[in-house]
Amino acid sequence: MRVLTASDRALLVEASDLDEAMRLNLAWEGVPGIVERIPGARTVLVRFDPLRISASELASVLVETEGQAGELQSTGEVVVPVQYDGEDLEEAAALVGVSAEELVNRHLAADWRVAFSGFAPGFGYVVSTDPLFDVPRRASPRTRVPAGSVALAGEFTGVYPRESPGGWQLIGRTDTVMWDIDRTPPALLSPGTLVRFEAARPKVQLSPNGDDRASRRSGAERHAGVNSDGPGFGARSAIEIIRPSLQLLVQDAGRPGYAALGVSGSGVADRRAMHDANTAVGNTRTAAVLESVGGAELRFRGDGVAAVAGAVGALTLTDADGVPRTVRHGEPFATADGDVLNLEYPERGMRYILAFRGGLRAAPALGSQSGDTLAGLGPAPLAAGDVLGIGDEAPFPVEPYAVERMLPEVGGLVELEITLGPRDDWFTQEAIAALTGQEWTVTPRADRVGVRLHGDVALERKVGGELPSEGAVTGAIQVPPDGQPVLFLPDHPLTGGYPIIGAVTDRSLDLAGQLPPGARIRFVVKENS
Numbered sequence: 333m334r335v336l337t338a339s340d341r342a343l344l345v346e347a348s349d350l351d352e353a354m355r356l357n358l359a360w361e362g363v364p365g366i367v368e369r370i371p372g373a374r375t376v377l378v379r380f381d382p383l384r385i386s387a388s389e390l391a392s393v394l395v396e397t398e399g400q401a402g403e404l405q406s407t408g409e410v411v412v413p414v415q416y417d418g419e420d421l422e423e424a425a426a427l428v429g430v431s432a433e434e435l436v437n438r439h440l441a442a443d444w445r446v447a448f449s450g451f452a453p454g455f456g457y458v459v460s461t462d463p464l465f466d467v468p469r470r471a472s473p474r475t476r477v478p479a480g481s482v483a484l485a486g487e488f489t490g491v492y493p494r495e496s497p498g499g500w501q502l503i504g505r506t507d508t509v510m511w512d513i514d515r516t517p518p519a520l521l522s523p524g525t526l527v528r529f530e531a532a533r534p535k536v537q538l539s540p541n542g543d544d545r546a547s548r549r550s551g552a553e554r555h556a557g558v559n560s561d562g563p564g565f566g567a568r569s570a571i572e573i574i575r576p577s578l579q580l581l582v583q584d585a586g587r588p589g590y591a592a593l594g595v596s597g598s599g600v601a602d603r604r605a606m607h608d609a610n611t612a613v614g615n616t617r618t619a620a621v622l623e624s625v626g627g628a629e630l631r632f633r634g635d636g637v638a639a640v641a642g643a644v645g646a647l648t649l650t651d652a653d654g655v656p657r658t659v660r661h662g663e664p665f666a667t668a669d670g671d672v673l674n675l676e677y678p679e680r681g682m683r684y685i686l687a688f689r690g691g692l693r694a695a696p697a698l699g700s701q702s703g704d705t706l707a708g709l710g711p712a713p714l715a716a717g718d719v720l721g722i723g724d725e726a727p728f729p730v731e732p733y734a735v736e737r738m739l740p741e742v743g744g745l746v747e748l749e750i751t752l753g754p755r756d757d758w759f760t761q762e763a764i765a766a767l768t769g770q771e772w773t774v775t776p777r778a779d780r781v782g783v784r785l786h787g788d789v790a791l792e793r794k795v796g797g798e799l800p801s802e803g804a805v806t807g808a809i810q811v812p813p814d815g816q817p818v819l820f821l822p823d824h825p826l827t828g829g830y831p832i833i834g835a836v837t838d839r840s841l842d843l844a845g846q847l848p849p850g851a852r853i854r855f856v857v858k859e860n861s
Contacts, residue, residue: 377803450827454511456521790815
């Protein structure tokens with residue numbers, strides 16, 4: 333058993349095989365200081381609270397409990413009807429040296445069990461004892477895999493809960509709902525569940541977004557907590573979206589603790605800005621806020637107090653009579669019915685964070701109002717005409733000022749502190765030197781899932797082949813085959829199959845969430861304390 337550094341707040345523990353990884357994951361339940369565990373195909377990612385336990389102390393505890401892993405218990409059985417007509421069926425069969433008919437028959441006959449969850453809410457990694465199922469991923473991932481697709485990769489079968497990119501081999505489809513937030517548990521394929529696949533009669537082709545109950549409900553809940561009777565659930569004050577930004581989302585501190593269901597923590601990309609803005613208006617530090625990528629325009633309904641933190645740009649408040657006044661960054665300002673707030677495109681940073689005294693009133697999902705763009709959880713991105721209610725109470729007085737921060741700007745250079753690992757040994761020494769020795773440019777291919785970077789020297793691997801799926805943290809620096817890294821942000825997938833060479837430390841994550849396209853990065857390895 334090897335214990336590797338995954339970040340300054342996470343360790344990655346290697347197991348000998350999938351079964352041992354599952355047993356270790358169970359053995360570490362309740363260990364003091366552990367925040368969350370994310371099992372993978374041969375590993376367990378262990379996130380911890382450094383104020384309660386150090387990395388070295390935790391590593392010792394994990395090694396000591398290695399032999400205490402008990403028997404894996406079944407958590408029930410489900411039947412998944414499949415129409416075996418996937419576009420990769422013939423190719424997948426050829427890759428394992430059998431006919432398509434034999435592959436289907438053995439898929440039906442095998443005993444399957446959900447080993448762990450990851451990638452997306454409701455996505456279970458389902459494994460059998462049939463050695464036939466060891467199928468390589470596609471050389472080029474698809475940009476769109478329909479919801480309900482049944483697919484193979486490595487030793488696993490998976491069912492895509494919703495439309496998403498993916499590199500697995502598609503062998504069929506099902507109309508069974510994989511994820512339903514109103515179900516207990518929401519994930520049909522939760523860890524430990526026994527799965528039996530059965531042949532389904534031909535049915536109507538799934539729609540691109542997945543013609544299942546969860547997808548239909550997501551359409552009905554497009555404005556969950558938005559545009560209800562009156563200004564947002566009858567609230568006395570509200571905000572109306574006149575012009576949304578490139579992406580305008582409700583965010584809070586996120587929903588940690590649901591990794592076993594395949595749900596990432598998500599949450600606001602700049603936590604300090606959320607704390608600053610909420611403190612300015614007298615809210616708790618983690619009250620729900622708006623996160624705006626770029627400029628936007630909002631109208632206030634009713635009187636209130638607001639503050640804007642995070643990205644720095646021109647802020648103008650125009651009253652109902654058309655009289656404008658400048659709003660200072662980070663400072664609370666009074667709002668009256670009909671006032672319009674205009675946020676220009678940021679001069680520094682990428683994401684404005686807007687707090688409103690009393691907090692926003694949007695419908696929560698799994699205890700959080702965060703909009704997770706990858707998982708499709710929480711309030712959807714806001715559009716013109718949407719109205720959000722504002723709460724009536726705040727526990728603290730308004731603060732008179734907030735400290736302005738130095739944030740990244742287009743063409744500017746920012747240093748981000750990182751730890752190396754867990755898979756830095758998959759790369760050449762030249763790649764490690766290039767990671768920290770050259771500047772990286774933030775490309776326009778950036779969102780809350782991750783930021784694609786570009787460097788003159790690509791990161792070359794010395795270990796070939798596929799990496800079995802393993803957990804990843806926010807801030808992980810994952811390296812695809814082209815050697816140009818992706819920096820994971822809050823909505824990243826929980827697990828992945830590309831090696832992670834390092835991870836941004838916790839104190840640099842907020843800066844990473846403010847990187848605009850064109851900014852330059854230099855990674856600096858954290859010194860051991």
